[in-house]
Amino acid sequence: MGSSLSHGEWIAAAIVCGLFYLVCDAARFFAQQVSAVTLRRWSGDSDVDRSTRWFNYDARNLQLVSGALLQGSLILAIGATVMAIQPAPIGTATATAALVWLIIAFLWKFALALVPEDIGEILLKHMIPFTHFFYYLFWPVLFPLRQMFARLDEQEQQETEAEEPTQEEVQAFIDVGEEEGILEPSEGKMIHSVVEFGDRVARELMTPRIDVLAFNARGTLDDLARLFSESKYSRIPIYHDSIDSITGIVHIKEVFEAILKKESKSVPELARPPFFVPETKKVSELLREFQSEHIQVAVVVDEFGGTAGMITIEDIVEEIVGDIGDEHEAVEATVVDLGNDEYLVSGLLRVETLEEMLDAHFAGEDYETVAGMIFTTLGRVPKAGTVVTKNGYRFEVDRADRRRIYRVRISRDPEWQEIEEQRA
Template identity: 40%
Template sequence: MNESLQEKVVESDLIAWLVLAVAVLLIGLAAAAEIALSAVDRSEMRKRSEGGNRRAAIVNDQLSDSAQLWLTIMLVKSIGLIAAGVSVGFMLAGRIGPLGFVGGILGAWLLLAGEQIVVRALVLRDPDSVALTLAPAIRATAGLLSPVTFLLYRTGLRLSGEDEAESDESIFLSEDGLRLLMQVNEEESEIQESERQMIASILEMDEIVAREVMVPRIDMITLEVNTSLSDALDAIIAAGHSRIPVFEGNVDVIVGILYAKDLLKCFRDNRFDVPIRELLRPAYFVPASKKVNPLFREMQQQRNHLAIVVDEYGGIAGLVTIEDILEEIVGEIQDEYDTNEEAYWQPIGEHGFLVNSRLDVDSLA
């Protein structure tokens, strides 16, 4: 009786080990497919497909139906993770008890996470070859799981309220996908270095706040509300700005924004005695901790090119313009009024430099 029971335990363990091996293989292949197809050189795939390469044609077909492709990969990885956790937990549960089941699942998932990291590093060496090798298996798996992925896809669309075109674009052009593309060697990608830097800057915009891009208070060009029109015009010409904040009493009391075009209209109409206060437009105030992404969208929607940045005590911390935000993406934008970048630093002796505190560290390097 004991021998029979022992044989059943051994047989159960063998089945569990077999399930675990299959699960590890599934997860490894799914991770390889995901990384390879995210980093594949699509222009090269198109050339090979036009040249008669059947596997390249399969890759192109799969990429054209990105929603089903990524859902298939995610489904295979999920099945593998569940199978691995259950098999390891089953083997340990009879020996250690219920805690063994939980510990087995956690341990298996940690090991599988490490497996995916290793697979990622290997696949990125030559994603095109991996994609071509796995192409038939990917197509077969996608066809086999198509009823399930179709149901999941439609359910997801209903719950999110997205249409099919928006969903396809959001799945393929995800933030993780863009980050992965930027990690591929330059020879294996169509993305040039300048484009990589712009994409990286856009992705980092979620973490940047207004105080990091603003013109600090000490560098703001402002006018007092009782300034004459002629003095205001001289200040605008000297500064080279089309919009200048106007304060009353002290800079912490911004009462509006003076537009150069409103001032010029007064001179055109010979209205030299108009108080500046009558020309002011409402100022747009934002907290210094406001994220740049929503700030940029709000400025676009409200057609505000300049925002006054307020610190946590209600004082004026500085100002930010749409140009300041765009420079975070494309780099410094020089116009005819900007000082040459070389003026921001000058050498002191053989090993030292005197640097303007506003100079970006990357530019200095």
């Protein structure tokens, strides 16, 4: 098979085409690996070359160009290799050249997979101006392809637009945003709280019945004013006979105004009708009702009509933005890190918070707090010093009374640690 190029020139051509193929393959590989968040960040980076910003704003341009160049360079590399190994039979030369480049391509992709992500991003920034030139060179061919892919994407988006992203997908976006430095950890945590907000019910955020401060409706205004002065609350529920019979909510302002004006009003006369909600009330729905009805507090009732607890608009806001505190509140940490994988936590600490903190599983259908988990495990109210072990951790009741657990000391279970060390 004749040729105007010498044997050495065909070898050189094969090497050049091969290197061109490897560069294009690397560009496409790194373009697929870099996240969409990073691409958007590059598009606004003034330190990045203009062509780099343009390509990353539309990542399909980069993948389309590198993909087209990739296929073309591979064909040229194989063809040049066939010519370089002449005068072998054409069938043998073609098979040998194809096998050689398939092996090279496989080893190259394996090598690319070992490149750290941050180095891949740096290399990609330097490769994009190179592919930018070819994008304009082959514009008449690539533009129709780009339009075709855009229409296919649009059709696919219309078919799937009714599908809402799952909570796991949203959390993945949040994690990427934090890793890329676009979101602060506190911002990511707040967004995650908003995502979970729709699943929360009143029972999870309420102040439990045992902690509800209430006042007997038969009491005097002076006694109620004294209770307001001694407490941190601006609203207190009043009841007849028992806390299961809440008849109204009294605001501190109305009590002290009545006293200062020396009005002869009874406590029930100052009370506003209570707003009752079931334990299973969605917090998102409750917030809308608070806003529409101009209500600040609701009484949470159980399935038997008894008082389960109280929930305020502040409880709901704190679920999203975190504890906002109050200048009159005594600050008591929910979690105290004692060091060496040991913690002192409130009995009211939510189990899901504990799971995030320890990266372990403790959830159950019958409880929502650490105290509830211990109650369920023991089947009784424990005394201080009682120990429960669960999933590699030791839970020691630090302070409790006949009705509730106030504080729990958490540490690693020594026996579990020994088993893990033996397995390792």
